[in-house]
Amino acid sequence: MEIIKRKTLKEKPAKGTSLGFGHYFTDYMFTMKYTAGQGWHDAKIEPNEPKPFDLATSIFHYAQGIFEGMKAFLQPDGSIAVFRPEENWARMNRSATRMCIPNFPEELAEEGLETLLKLEKDWIPTDPGTALYIRPTIVATRVMLGVHASTEYLFFIILSPVGSYYAHGLEPTKLIVEDYYTRATLGGTGEAKCLGNYAASMKAGEVAEEKGFDQVLWLDAAEKKYVEEVGSMNMFFVIDGEVVTPALVGSILPGITRKSSIQVLRDKGYRVTERRVSIDEVIEAEKNGTLNEAFGTGTAAVISPVGLIRYKDVDYTINGGKMGDITRMLYDTITGIQYGKLSDPYGWRKIVK
Ligand code: COI
Secondary structure (H helix, E strand, C coil): CEECCCCCCCCCCCCCCCCCCCCCCCCEEEEEEEECCCEEEEEEEEECCCCCCCCCECHHHHCCEEECCEEEEECCCCCEEEECHHHHHHHHHHHHHHCCCCCCCHHHHHHHHHHHHHHCHHHCCCCCCCEEEEEEEEEECCECCCCCCCCEEEEEEEEEEECCCCCCCCCCEEEEEECCCCCCCCCCCCCCCEHHHHHHCHHHHHHHHHCCCCEEEEECCCCCCEECECCCCEEEEEECCEEEEECCCCCCCCCHHHHHHHHHHHHCCCCEEEECCEHHHHHHHHHCCCEEEEEEEECCCEEEEEEEEEECCEEEECHHHCCCHHHHHHHHHHHHHHCCCCCCCCCCEEECC
16 A cells, blocks of 8 residues: 655654543544546555635535544554444444445455555554544545535545543533434434534533533434433443443444443343433433443543433432442453453454554
């Protein structure tokens, strides 16, 4: 694969820097283009520098674009592991299909990612809880204003050394149930990782933050009755010993950390049920003392305990506002596999060769 080198490299954040999420970017990126009639072409590694775009480029107008989130971890033996990238490539192509974007060759994307990671190995942070976040994205690049699928696209992968997604790290998050705004509807784009889903969630997110909450807990659009997800995380509740997570009904992102968590929990002997779970059931369980734990799962958020949920102006504290035992076990298991501290019985670590 062609690698276009840059003249000078950027300064890397020093060890111990509080990285936050998505503030630093590495020296290089992977790019490839799509042109109708030609397919995907021009795959290369190039300097991660600003690119000029005509302001009539369709992505700016109609948000025909998708993205993914993955992480790379430095292993104790010095190798680089990516967590389940094949799952992300497959989901990205499913998102592409939903958004009328031509599917891309997954093995070429993987080759591009691995070439990029080898070049950027020194950017992988090593402080506890940090990782190199991987952001593959496809945007429509045809210059035109008609509302039609573009005939040209840019696929790129940029890398960002990150710390924890929430400013307060592993402290349990506070969620507010949103019963007015809607994130996604059945038949909409909720299960695709498309740009517009995130733009649509920002208004409620802003209101939540003003009130001192970390995130919004979304309900289904039709009845405002069933829990869906958090936008940056899938949700799990432990009710009377049973682990319950909303079923993937079509408006919920099929999370890869969600899928991995279900597998780990089942293998450890927990009863995990994917079903519709109403907000009333969650609140009732909190009231009668059977809501043992709540947590979210996501690439950026990892396994994130939820300590408080506000619904209809009433605050419900979960597990005394502390991280529960099942949440802790899951966090330790998933991160243990990711950082190479535990064995990998599932083959989830993809070692970059
Ligand atoms: C991720 O977890 O990778 C996400 O894409 C969620 C959010 C940062 C947008």
